[in-house]
Amino acid sequence: MDGRFNTDESYRFPYAVRNSDAAILRFPFPFPEDSYMYSMNVEPHVPAGPVASLHHAFDIDEHYVSECREKARILAEDPERCLVLPHMRQAEWDFVELAMDSLSRDYPDLFALDRDGDRWRWTNRPLEITQDFVFGNAGTLPCGPFEYMARQMQGDFTLQDQRDGDLWMDGGMVTSQADWSLKFDLGMSFGQWHAPVPKAPQMGIFDRALRFLLMLRHGHPVRRLNWTMTINPRLDTSPENFTIWGGDRGSVTADNVADKVHLRVELQSLFRLPRSNAILFSVRCYLLPVGAIARVPKWRSRLHRVLRDLDPALVAYKGLDRYLPQTVAFLSRLDDGAVLSPGIQPDTAILIAVDDLVPR
Amino acid sequence: MMMPRSTGYPAVIADVAPVTPTLRRFDIRATAQPFPPVSAGSHGVFAFGDAVRTWKNPYSIVARSDDGSMLRIIVRLAQGSRGGSAFLHGQGRPGLEITVLGIANLFPVVRKARRHILLSAGVGITPFLSYMDAMDGMGLAYCLHHYCRPEERQAFHALLADRDPGRVVLHDDPDTGRLSEILAAEPVSSRLSMCGPDGFMNWVGAVARDVGFSPGKIHSERFSAPEGGAAFRVDLARSGLSVSVGPEDTLLDALEAAGIEAPCLCRGGACGACRVAVLSGVPDHRDHVLAEAERAAGDCILTCVSRARTATLTLDL
Numbered sequence: 001m002d003g004r005f006n007t008d009e010s011y012r013f014p015y016a017v018r019n020s021d022a023a024i025l026r027f028p029f030p031f032p033e034d035s036y037m038y039s040m041n042v043e044p045h046v047p048a049g050p051v052a053s054l055h056h057a058f059d060i061d062e063h064y065v066s067e068c069r070e071k072a073r074i075l076a077e078d079p080e081r082c083l084v085l086p087h088m089r090q091a092e093w094d095f096v097e098l099a100m101d102s103l104s105r106d107y108p109d110l111f112a113l114d115r116d117g118d119r120w121r122w123t124n125r126p127l128e129i130t131q132d133f134v135f136g137n138a139g140t141l142p143c144g145p146f147e148y149m150a151r152q153m154q155g156d157f158t159l160q161d162q163r164d165g166d167l168w169m170d171g172g173m174v175t176s177q178a179d180w181s182l183k184f185d186l187g188m189s190f191g192q193w194h195a196p197v198p199k200a201p202q203m204g205i206f207d208r209a210l211r212f213l214l215m216l217r218h219g220h221p222v223r224r225l226n227w228t229m230t231i232n233p234r235l236d237t238s239p240e241n242f243t244i245w246g247g248d249r250g251s252v253t254a255d256n257v258a259d260k261v262h263l264r265v266e267l268q269s270l271f272r273l274p275r276s277n278a279i280l281f282s283v284r285c286y287l288l289p290v291g292a293i294a295r296v297p298k299w300r301s302r303l304h305r306v307l308r309d310l311d312p313a314l315v316a317y318k319g320l321d322r323y324l325p326q327t328v329a330f331l332s333r334l335d336d337g338a339v340l341s342p343g344i345q346p347d348t349a350i351l352i353a354v355d356d357l358v359p360r
Numbered sequence: 361m362m363m364p365r366s367t368g369y370p371a372v373i374a375d376v377a378p379v380t381p382t383l384r385r386f387d388i389r390a391t392a393q394p395f396p397p398v399s400a401g402s403h404g405v406f407a408f409g410d411a412v413r414t415w416k417n418p419y420s421i422v423a424r425s426d427d428g429s430m431l432r433i434i435v436r437l438a439q440g441s442r443g444g445s446a447f448l449h450g451q452g453r454p455g456l457e458i459t460v461l462g463i464a465n466l467f468p469v470v471r472k473a474r475r476h477i478l479l480s481a482g483v484g485i486t487p488f489l490s491y492m493d494a495m496d497g498m499g500l501a502y503c504l505h506h507y508c509r510p511e512e513r514q515a516f517h518a519l520l521a522d523r524d525p526g527r528v529v530l531h532d533d534p535d536t537g538r539l540s541e542i543l544a545a546e547p548v549s550s551r552l553s554m555c556g557p558d559g560f561m562n563w564v565g566a567v568a569r570d571v572g573f574s575p576g577k578i579h580s581e582r583f584s585a586p587e588g589g590a591a592f593r594v595d596l597a598r599s600g601l602s603v604s605v606g607p608e609d610t611l612l613d614a615l616e617a618a619g620i621e622a623p624c625l626c627r628g629g630a631c632g633a634c635r636v637a638v639l640s641g642v643p644d645h646r647d648h649v650l651a652e653a654e655r656a657a658g659d660c661i662l663t664c665v666s667r668a669r670t671a672t673l674t675l676d677l
């Protein structure tokens with residue numbers, strides 16, 4: 001992150017989101033193999049990995065300022081996008097500490113935290129915020145501690161309480177979700193909020209995932225990548241707003257597929273919070289149009305093979321049916337059939353120029 | 361915060377004080393980075409020992425200082441024990457090096473419940489000392505009933521001296537009628553948490569069920585201290601190694617000493633993280649995690665406390 005931000009982007013109509021070459025190359029491309037099936041694919045969330053977006057506890061990129069502004073707009077329109085049950089207060093503070101510590105450590109040019117006992121000063125240079133407050137005293141912040149911090153971060157966050165051998169989604173701020181609703185899922189257990197995913201429950205994946213997460217240790221966060229597709233660079237594909245974005249799915253043609261169809265990747269990371277024993281679930285959303293993915297030869301071929309062979313149940317669950325054929329057709333012309341290296345790394349430092357994106 | 365701390369938090373014993381003839385309090389001071397914040401009900405895994413051997417034992421964390429420099433634990437000396445707790449009682453003086461390998465919580469406070477009834481016996485009081493601090497901070501209503509021997513009453517009275525007397529009750533005999541009355545008087549929304557020896561928890565559980573407490577509102581923590589037994593050998597199918605487990609060693613310790621990366625978390629038979637598949641041989645289960653059917657199937661073992669009924673076991677490691 002070089003400290004410069006695309007400050008004039010729009011994540012709603014008329015859409016205007018740009019990705020620099022550097023942003024494309026750091027994209028967390030989610031397919032390590034030529035085929036895809038739902039799996040847990042969890043790894044330690046350590047500051048390392050094949051793409052730069054994995055190198056920090058919470059990734060900040062060139063869209064930071066615009067995404068925070070979009071988040072503020074969504075919250076103004078629908079304040080219930082941020083809900084935290086009262087028994088999660090300690091978890092809220094855990095989150096504040098984790099976020100401020102991590103951001104100020106990972107991006108010292110952008111953020112600073114000065115701690116003097118419980119008197120803290122938080123500086124957020126990109127958003128021009130300086131806040132003095134008393135850690136643990138919510139009255140010293142302009143809003144609830146979780147909301148205060150989550151507004152200053154890209155992505156969605158939920159807080160899971162752990163009790164009775166289960167995890168309960170008892171708080172969160174959700175403004176860039178792939179078609180699920182915090183209002184609906186609030187207070188649900190792990191099994192309840194995963195109920196819509198096809199096939200995975202039969203595979204016992206969620207039982208194993210839950211057992212694993214119940215033993216998640218403080219200081220040992222984990223991560224996984226999840227994906228779907230979205231038409232237009234729209235962060236907020238919420239069920240509440242389906243009438244606004246749902247129709248876009250029928251608008252894809254051979255001419256606009258490269259710009260309109262986006263691969264939507266969620267970098268999901270999970271942190272044990274030490275005071276509350278709650279688990280923070282961070283869902284950082286990346287949107288990249290297939291036209292930009294096509295500038296990386298390995299990625300476009302792999303995306304083509306994955307989409308071409310995707311299980312129909314997943315196609316339906318992810319709602320891809322109306323534009324998958326156009327997307328596969330576009331990518332198939334760019335796939336030369338070469339054997340691709342395993343893993344998600346782009347295998348190139350230089351992107352193909354847009355003008356050279358001519359089909360074979 | 362992101363770096364795996366496989367080496368843990370180095371520390372030394374800073375202060376030792378007797379609580380009762382069999383319980384001793386240890387204050388442990390961090391010597392490198394401060395200890396992380398700790399949620400009520402957490403335990404730490406503590407590594408200590410001498411030139412001859414190292415123990416890695418779980419103990420409930422009673423308190424952490426605000427600045428993270430200190431942790432407090434209370435350790436019980438079991439009758440005739442030659443394990444790590446006996447070592448701490450004998451050799452655990454200020455200056456002894458002790459490493460906090462990890463901190464986890466298998467017994468978290470159920471914050472959603474507005475009222476809590478806490479029942480403990482003996483060293484089982486330790487998680488509730490942190491519970492009461494947390495509940496005071498969160499404004500949750502609670503009452504602790506602690507059971508001890510008559511000769512320990514004075515000592516526990518002193519341990520609880522600075523607590524709200526309306527919220528702690530000491531009992532020096534386990535009177536079933538009295539416990540029934542106490543539990544029957546609780547509103548249906550109360551959560552019951554218990555910690556103590558197996559016999560105590562079975563007794564409380566039975567009385568609670570009799571007065572109509574739903575099992576879903578009862579929560580407990582059961583650690584087992586690994587006890588020795590006959591020596592045995594494990595053959596590791598994946599690595600091809602053979603490891604002998606001495607009468608005083610745990611299987612997990614023996615695996616680690618042989619350089620095997622074996623999973624674990626609590627080291628006290630309470631979490632299930634150390635579960636490993638058994639390919640042949642008969643395990644001797646000593647944990648509180650496996651269900652009856654899993655025990656009977658005999659195809660897995662929790663390496664931190666369990667042993668073998670046969671001279672060898674073959675493990676999927």
Ligand code: FES
Binds near residue numbers: 631663
């Ligand atoms: S490590 Fe927890 S049961 Fe063995």
